[in-house]
Amino acid sequence: MSRQYFLRCVLFVVFFSTGATALCGSVLCGDLCRYYQNRQLLRSIEASLKRMESVITDYDKLLEQLEKDPNVILRLGPVILGAEPADSNAIYPAIAAEQLAAAKEALKKQSNQQFDKYPVPAWLVRSSQWPQRVVLFLSGGFLIIISFIWFCRLPGSKAGE
DSSP states (O other): OHHHHHHHHHHHHHHHHHHHHHHHHHHHHHHHHHHHHHHHHHHHHHHHHHHHHHHHHHHHHHHHHHHHOTTHHHHHHHHHHTOOOSOTTOOOOOOOHHHHHHHHHHHHHHHHHHHTTSOOOHHHHHHTSHHHHHHHHHHHHHHHHHHHHHHOOOTTOOTTO
């Protein structure tokens, strides 16, 4: 008798926990999707914040150099504006537009790969769609009902009573 009671308890726990998990998952899958999207957005904001901090430190160093050496403006001016340098004896390398475009695309791909590091799991996307969500909710509810009907009898009661 105790072996049957133990088996019923185990089956009740398995069926009820599976049904409760399916039921809670169907109710909370929208919130879980928003959680994963917010987490991914937070990571991308942190990465852009680090890039901004790097740019700020670069500008601070440039301003410090401008304060120390006023001739830096004369050297950087032609480079920034794209004008011909004043020194005719100096040779400055020219970068082709194709090379700049290729470098820009490589940086863009690298930044996109960093943001897609934590995507929303595929099982969560599938279960958040409307038909699958309803089926998951109903199956969880039926598993809970079945577990109470078939496995939750008192030890002294008979099947016909």
